[in-house]
Amino acid sequence: MSYHVYSLPPELLQTLTPRTLLNVPEPPRASSPEPEPVAAQHQSSSGPRTCNICPGVSFAGVDSQRVHFRSDCHRYNVKIRLNGGQPVSESAFAQLVDGLEDSISGSASSSSDNSESESDTVATLLQRQKLNARSSRSPSPSSNSRSIPRTAITWFHSPPQTQIGVYRVLFPLGTPESAYLDALKSMQSKYPNGRKWAMFMVAGGHFAGAVIRVSQPAEEVEVSVSSKKPKRPKPDTEILKHKTFHRYTTRRKQGGSQSLNDNAKGNAKSAGALLRRYGEQALRDDIRNLIEDWSDEINECELIFIRASGSNRKIFLDYDGSIISKKDDRLRTFPFPTRRPTQSELSRCLLELTKAKVSHLTEEALRAQDEAYLASLPKPKPPPSATPAPPPAQDKPKPVKLTKEEELLREKWSRLLEMVNKGRLEPLKAFWERESENLGGADVRIPDWTGERRTTLLQVAAFAGHEEVVEWLLEEQKADPTIVAPKFAAAVEEETDGAEDVADTNDGSSRRQVGHTAYELSKTRPVRDVFRRCAAVHPDWWDWFGAARVPSVLNREMEEKRDERDEKKKARRKGLKDKVKEREAKEKEKASQFVEEPPVSATLPVSKPSSGPQKLGGGSGDSGGLAGLTPEMRAKIERERRARAAEARLKGR
Numbered sequence: 001m002s003y004h005v006y007s008l009p010p011e012l013l014q015t016l017t018p019r020t021l022l023n024v025p026e027p028p029r030a031s032s033p034e035p036e037p038v039a040a041q042h043q044s045s046s047g048p049r050t051c052n053i054c055p056g057v058s059f060a061g062v063d064s065q066r067v068h069f070r071s072d073c074h075r076y077n078v079k080i081r082l083n084g085g086q087p088v089s090e091s092a093f094a095q096l097v098d099g100l101e102d103s104i105s106g107s108a109s110s111s112s113d114n115s116e117s118e119s120d121t122v123a124t125l126l127q128r129q130k131l132n133a134r135s136s137r138s139p140s141p142s143s144n145s146r147s148i149p150r151t152a153i154t155w156f157h158s159p160p161q162t163q164i165g166v167y168r169v170l171f172p173l174g175t176p177e178s179a180y181l182d183a184l185k186s187m188q189s190k191y192p193n194g195r196k197w198a199m200f201m202v203a204g205g206h207f208a209g210a211v212i213r214v215s216q217p218a219e220e221v222e223v224s225v226s227s228k229k230p231k232r233p234k235p236d237t238e239i240l241k242h243k244t245f246h247r248y249t250t251r252r253k254q255g256g257s258q259s260l261n262d263n264a265k266g267n268a269k270s271a272g273a274l275l276r277r278y279g280e281q282a283l284r285d286d287i288r289n290l291i292e293d294w295s296d297e298i299n300e301c302e303l304i305f306i307r308a309s310g311s312n313r314k315i316f317l318d319y320d321g322s323i324i325s326k327k328d329d330r331l332r333t334f335p336f337p338t339r340r341p342t343q344s345e346l347s348r349c350l351l352e353l354t355k356a357k358v359s360h361l362t363e364e365a366l367r368a369q370d371e372a373y374l375a376s377l378p379k380p381k382p383p384p385s386a387t388p389a390p391p392p393a394q395d396k397p398k399p400v401k402l403t404k405e406e407e408l409l410r411e412k413w414s415r416l417l418e419m420v421n422k423g424r425l426e427p428l429k430a431f432w433e434r435e436s437e438n439l440g441g442a443d444v445r446i447p448d449w450t451g452e453r454r455t456t457l458l459q460v461a462a463f464a465g466h467e468e469v470v471e472w473l474l475e476e477q478k479a480d481p482t483i484v485a486p487k488f489a490a491a492v493e494e495e496t497d498g499a500e501d502v503a504d505t506n507d508g509s510s511r512r513q514v515g516h517t518a519y520e521l522s523k524t525r526p527v528r529d530v531f532r533r534c535a536a537v538h539p540d541w542w543d544w545f546g547a548a549r550v551p552s553v554l555n556r557e558m559e560e561k562r563d564e565r566d567e568k569k570k571a572r573r574k575g576l577k578d579k580v581k582e583r584e585a586k587e588k589e590k591a592s593q594f595v596e597e598p599p600v601s602a603t604l605p606v607s608k609p610s611s612g613p614q615k616l617g618g619g620s621g622d623s624g625g626l627a628g629l630t631p632e633m634r635a636k637i638e639r640e641r642r643a644r645a646a647e648a649r650l651k652g653r
Helices: 010-015 062-070 072-082 090-099 116-137 177-186 258-265 271-293 295-299 343-354 363-376 404-422 425-439 457-464 467-475 499-504 525-537 556-593 631-652
Strands: 153-158 162-167 196-203 206-213 238-246 303-307 355-359
Touching: 062 072, 072 090, 072 116, 090 116, 153 177, 196 271, 196 295, 196 343, 206 271, 206 343, 238 271, 238 343, 258 271, 271 295, 343 355, 404 425, 404 457, 425 467, 457 467, 467 525, 556 631
Parallel strands: 196 303
Antiparallel strands: 153 162, 162 355, 196 206, 206 238
16 A cells, blocks of 8 residues: 555554664763853953953953963963863863873963973863863763664654655754654645645756645535535646756767866867757756746745756756755755656656655564664774874885985996997097096996996997997907896897808807897897907907807908898899889780780680599699699789780781
C-alpha cells in the first residue's frame, strides 16, 4: 500500500515513533549553563579607569593602568577571550599559577618588560586549558559510539511491523531529528490553496520546469440534499504549470558546456562555438523570462527544487531582478540521482519525493539488519593514551660547498669536454698546451661528477665521430686505445661499409666482452680508419689487435685498392641505373605511339611438345625459359619480348 506524505492516515500517525538504530534514543547533550557576561560581572566598575577585559579591575591613575596591561593576568585574559573563553579575576589567576609545578611568583605585579618566565607561564596555562577542553569533548574509551552516516531518508516505526520512510529535505531547515515526527504531523494540515512546489532541472542545454500542487486544498463541506453519485476523488498532486525547451550548448559526444571550454582553453573561433555561445545565452534568457512569468506562483511555493551544475545554478539565483534568493530557506536539491531534464523525469521525481517508503519488517529482522549495518561501519580508533613525541626531524644532506680550486677545475673539465664533443681542434690544442699538466695528461680518467659515460678523451672523440681530434690524440698525444669504457645502457651500433672491414673482423666474440674500447665506440668508417692507419704506422706502440680490438691495419696501398674498388662499384651501379632509365624511356615512347598493344600470347614462341619424360604438373612452367626466375626478372623478360615484337611489326610495314 502506498501513502502520500501530505495525506497520511490519522490512525497511522498516532502509532508512529521515530526509529533509530536498535531503537536506542540518542543520549541527551549536557546543557552547559550560559556564562554570565563579563560586562555584568564588573558592571559597577565600568568607567574610563576600568579594564574591559579583566573583571573587577579599576585603576587609580594612568600608571597603574599601564602596569595592569603589562601583567600576565591581563595578557592571559586577552588570549583566552580571543579563543572564546571567559576571563578570570586576579585571584583566580593567582590560583591557576599556584597550581603549576613550575610557577613563577610575582609576575602579575611586575612592571618590567615581559621576560621568558612570564611568557612561559601564560603559554603553559593556555596549553593546559586546551588539553582540558579537548579531553572534556572527547568520548570516554568505554563508550562504543560510532559516527553513523546520515541517510537521505528518515524512518518511523509503527508496531507491530510497519515502517514509513520520508525524505529529510521535506522538513524545514534546522529541524532536529527529535522533532521530525511533530513536523510530519504538522505537514498533514490543509492549506486553503494547497501546498505548492517549484521544480527546475537544467543540464546539457535541456530545461524542464513545473509548478505543482502537492496537497489538496482545504474545501468547505457542502451539504447536498439531493442524493447524487459520490464525486471522483481528486489526485494528491496536480501540475499547475510546466515548460520544457532545449538549446544547442554542448558538442555531441564531447560533453561540457562551451563556456567551461572557453574558460579552460580560451575562446574558440569555430562556427559551432559561436552557435553554442548563442545557445547558452538564449537558454539563460529563456529560463529567467519563464521564472519572471511564474513569479506569483513561485512566491506561493513551499519548497523549490533545483537540479543544476555550479555554472548553471547562477541562472536561477542572485542576478539583477532575480525572484529566487541564494539564501532562501525553501531551496532544495534532489536527494537522489536524476536523468535528462524532461517532463516525465519531473513527474518521476515528484512521485519519488511525495510517496512515503513502506516496509514490513519484524523487530527481530530490524535488529538483525541494524547489527549487520553497525558491523559494516569502520571501528573508531581508540584515543591515544599520551601524545607521542614527534620524531626528530632528520637533517637533509646539505650540498657540499666547493672551494674555488674545485670550482675552477670543474669549469676546465666542462670546457674540455665541450671542445672534444664539438670537434673544435684548434681551440682544443691551445687549451691543452696550457692545462694538460693540471688535468693529468691524455689518458686521465674523466671524473664521475661530469656525467660522462666514456672513460677517456679518446673514447669521447671516437664516439662523437671527429676523426681529426682522434688522429691528434693518437698521433701527437699518444692516447691509449686499450682502455675499456664500462658498458652503458645505450647500445653502440657500428657501421661496416667496407668489405675488408667485415673480412678482417673476427667472429665477434671480442665485441661481446664487457665494456668497449675506443675503436668499438667509433660509429663512422673514417674514425675507424684512423685507428687502422695508426696501427699500420706504429705497430709497436700498443697491442692493437688484442687489447685495443682493432681488426686489421690499413696502409696506403690497401686504401688505394679499396678506393678503386669502391669507384668501380659506384660506376657499375651508375651504369645499371642509366640502362634502366633508357629502357624505361623507350618503353614510354613506344607506349605513347601504340595505344592498343596486342596480347602477349600472340608474340610468344610456341614450344614443341617433347617426346621425352614429362615433369609432374606439366611443362608450362618451363616454357619460354622462365622457370626458376623471380617475379621481377620475369616482368623484365616480358617487357623485352613485347619490345621485340613491336619492332618486328614496324619492320614488316
